[in-house]
Amino acid sequence: MDLFAFLLFAFIAVICAVNVVLQRHPIASALSLVGVMGSLAVLYLLLGAEFIAMAQIIVYAGAIMVLFVFVIMLLNAGTEERRGRSWLAQILGLPAMLALLGLLCFFAYRSFPDAGFAKFGDFRGGTAAEVGMALFTDYLLPFEVTSILILIAIVGAIVLARKELE
């Protein structure tokens, strides 16, 4: 049952991810990305990380992607034309992607050499209380620095978007 759900949603995630690139309409791409986020949340849920799964949906699918879709709709962006790609990109695209993937796997394996296989529902310690405790004790400084960074970004956005005052 778990394996079936995993295969199903992993498949959906991959299909949606490919679809993000293949679709020519921005809205269709954005919604495919929502599909990727949703499938990832289900995969987290299968591993037993309920809080992270819900945070994934609320933050990415529910907030960020809604804003994306909103902006695309507001600009009323139409279907994009498919332009020919440069021969360099056509030749090097796939090998470069495979190389990047290999590098990622290599470093992940180097960092955690004795990690076993993940088991369904085996993840412990991702509850809201523990995440909060970690954020406000061990990672307090990075957390606060990130908050200030976001605050600066918000203020900057408002300053840029504001009408010019005479």
Add this chain to the structure above:
Amino acid sequence: MEFLVITAVKLALILFVFMTTLAYLQWVERKVIAHVQVRMGPSRVGPHGLLQPLADVIKLITKEGVLPPHVNKFFYLAAPFFAVFMALIAISIIPFGTSVTIPAIHIGSSTYGPYTTMMELANVNVGILLILAVSSMGVYGIALAGWASNNKYSLIGGLRSSAQMISYELPLSLAIAAPLLGAGTLSLRGIADTQAGYMLGFIPRWAIFQLPFPQIFSFIIFMIAAFAETNRIPFDLPEAENELVAGFHVEYSSMTFAAFFMAEYANMVTVCSVATLLFLGGWQPLWPEAYGSDFIAPLIFFISGAICIYHGLNPARPFDRITLPVFGVIFFGLAGLMAFPPTVPILMPIFWFLAKVGFLLFVFIWIRATLPRFRYDQLMGFAWKFLFPVALANLLITGFLVALFE
């Protein structure tokens, strides 16, 4: 196997009751608004218009579903289903009572049961987050419907709805966070359980009364934001009839049109249930059983039955002679069931839960009959300049007091 059968039974039961409720909620809404405006409301189909929902459903199913030529077909058809899908997911995790035990049954030599099951479809230990996630996903249905219709009115409706729901989600989440500080759990059942018991022997420990800081402000903020999240008057800008015709669902007809209505009513029921669980103690009675809270339900149904019988014997209209005694007998039956000792522990929590949800739904309808619509800039200004700071201050004070006293 046992789990699957019980879940299937619960699923069928909840789906049937919920769908009927959605259909009849519209009847209730039309009747209440009619009586507020001193009209009769639906009264032709069946006694007191009680078969009106059935007639509406038949009408909507048999109507031709028009597919306009200028729409984006895939998203145009997907949007209403997405809206209904997200609205129904939320219902599956709402607990509406304690547990129910079915006694063992002996058939031949084999024994089945006893089965004990909780009164909810799924017990998710991050239930309240799931509700937030689903409600934030629900905006896609409306925004896509507006965009895919390829019509300026529906596009403006869809854009308004996205902007409105993003804005009001913030005060909504902050208002939810404040009582969670006192409850210390994210499970809906757990939250309701922390509100059991009484202070000084008679004041219920509901979140809106609970010390150290009664969550009455959170409750009010939550309800205001909930009106905006469900696109109800006074915040129904996405479908403002007199400026946008019908907003995001201008181009929809037949069942796809009905789907949006279903989603709206399902969302209403969801937010009312969440408000009940978070702030009004879920299925905890208003006053202790020691003072006879168990008798209020049979009493209400008995009095309703008696009134029906009385008016049936002195009919104002010819049909009342037949219909009202039937209602009277049904009410008497319910009263008997609620007073029957073996069923009391099962039915009482459901009664109190439904009574609170019903009251909040009535408030929704009442406000629709009372308030005019906001202007769009007022709507945004209200969310960002008033509701959001107030919710933030409320959360800060709650957090400070909870930290101080616990």
